[in-house]
Amino acid sequence: MIFTVAIDGPAAAGKGTLSRAVAERFGFAHLDTGLLYRAVGAKVAGGAEPEAAALALQPADLAGDHLRTLEAGQAASKVAALPGVRAALVQFQRNFARREGGAVLDGRDIGTVICPEAEVKLFVTATPEVRAHRRWLEVGGDEARVLAEVRERDARDMGRADAPLAAAADAVVLDTSTLDIETVVGQALGIITARLRETR
Ligand code: CDP
Numbered sequence: 001m002i003f004t005v006a007i008d009g010p011a012a013a014g015k016g017t018l019s020r021a022v023a024e025r026f027g028f029a030h031l032d033t034g035l036l037y038r039a040v041g042a043k044v045a046g047g048a049e050p051e052a053a054a055l056a057l058q059p060a061d062l063a064g065d066h067l068r069t070l071e072a073g074q075a076a077s078k079v080a081a082l083p084g085v086r087a088a089l090v091q092f093q094r095n096f097a098r099r100e101g102g103a104v105l106d107g108r109d110i111g112t113v114i115c116p117e118a119e120v121k122l123f124v125t126a127t128p129e130v131r132a133h134r135r136w137l138e139v140g141g142d143e144a145r146v147l148a149e150v151r152e153r154d155a156r157d158m159g160r161a162d163a164p165l166a167a168a169a170d171a172v173v174l175d176t177s178t179l180d181i182e183t184v185v186g187q188a189l190g191i192i193t194a195r196l197r198e199t200r
Contacts, residue, residue: 003028003102003199004117005192006110009124010165011073011153012131014176014184015106018124021185022104022192031096033107033114034076036089038067041075050079054088070139070149077153080108081160090114108157111168120195122188123167126177128154 005022007015016032023030036054039061043053066072079085090113097103097115105114111121126134132147139146157165167173172191176184 001102002098002100003119003196004097004115005102005104005120005122006097006115006118006168006171007104007106007122007124008108008110008112008165008167008171009106010108010128010131010157011150012135013124013126014134014181015124017181018122018185018188019104019106022188025189026102026104026192026196028102028104029096029099031093031103031105033089033093033105033110035062035067036093037076037080037085038072040079040085040089041077042067042072044079045071045075050082051084051088054079054085057089068139070135070141070146073153074149077156081156081162083162086162108165109163111171112166113163116168119199120192121168121171122191123171123173124184125173125175130177 005028007019009015019030019032022028036057039057040050040054043061044050093105093114097105097118107114111118111123128147128150132143132150135150136143136146174184174187
């Protein structure tokens, strides 16, 4: 069975929690595509050339807590604006999306660019304040700085020319500003279950 769930949305909207729940419930493989850009950003911070770093990316590069920091998120969104970096990562993501057995990918452009044919497209969002508060609970530090970082990354991700962050026309928008993540997970599982029945 080929079945792709595309989950897009801005920073700290809850994509990761939702994707893991979907993968676990349906036995799908999960790819956090943000990690690809974070890993390239980390290599560039270490002196590598962006496109070469993207082409040479290995699974082992995707592990490590250093990729989870605010700085790694900023470095990721900078390299993610480079068309050569995005192009280098497209085929791997497409193959992952259409692998046998079902796949869930979370990112910014999964439903629009990587897999426009995805069987389910979800766009998860929340206000910048709510997202910054969630990210602050994870990383600590100064909450105002976390909010500024979220806004800066949103602006860069939405404003870039190549594959900007946007909901696909046929995506279901899930706003998590006032809903807890369990409720959102429940809604998403319901949408996917209904779609799986249609395709069988
Ligand atoms: O976890 P969080 O939502 O904060 O970030 P992430 O999903 O790890 O993504 C980090 C950065 O990578 C984003 O700000 C985007 O600039 C970029 N990215 C992208 O351009 N396309 C994707 N499919 C995934 C991430």
